[in-house]
Amino acid sequence: MADPDTGSEILDGLKGAVPVAAGYFCVATAFGLLVRTAGFSLAGGQGFSFFVFAGASQFAAVSMLGDGIPAAVIIITVLVMNLRHFLMSAALAPRLELCPRILVPLIAFGVTDETFAVSSLRKGPLTRGFLLTLHTLSWAGWNLGTLTGYLAGGILPRSLMEAMTLGLYLLFVALLVPSLRNNLRGAVLALSAAVLHSGIRVLFPAFSSWGFLVAVLAVCAVGAFWPERETGE
């Protein structure tokens, strides 16, 4: 089988990246605003998007920092939040036969929910032209948005900024709710975690910084025993 033409691969990467980068730009703007209100420097805030490049966990990390939660808890939380990318990389790995091994670590950095969605829908082997274009543009959109949000924080009216302290949670809702349609399993998992976390917070306020992790791990542990016949939703 002849190698796919790199030019057309890059073009496909571009096409796939446009909706992802556009969405990332918008969400990242909210992140840029958030880090600015949280008192981060431009470099600090941008550093998150530059090196971590993981949507919801970036918001969670900044939010937890603001609550004075210890670094160890934040690190473990971010690890757990992003563990699913392990599954995604595992799903993509068999399709990278045409990629030079040396580029794989670079490509791996760009595996996110959205880039994975685009890659997994693509037919055939995944080439470096496609993947690097897709990942780089998505990452650029995310970083540009962060920068824009940070700079915009200097000119937005106060009431808007205050309204946006809720924005973080609105974003989480925007990410979670659509995935719950026709998904009883997901809904049960999310609801259980919400209730459990709230319960721990109310009943054991002394352990509030660990409550999140405990709730998530408990629900996932139980979720690991979800009945087989229902897994094919």
Place this chain on the structure above:
Amino acid sequence: MKTVLLIAALAGVTYLPRLIPFLGRGLRIPRRLEKFLYAVPYAVLGALIFPDSLTAWGTGPLEIGGASAALAVAALTAWFTRNILLTFAAGTALALFWRLFFS
């Protein structure tokens, strides 16, 4: 400096799970682990949103009411439009109106 170290640590724990599957030779994931990992994003998002979103503006009834209203609007928008931008806009719009009206 602490920020730099934290970002480095977060970058590391985020990057490694993305990289490791590409290094092995055809990794087989046990079914149990697969189901565990499936649950993670749902559990995480559920726990992230509650209870903290309700007290994001404070603990008074007006604050909790406003937060709940904005969340509810966002949830409905998300359910019917599946659009992140619209959801965010709808929730923010309600939040803005609530604050302007009640504060």
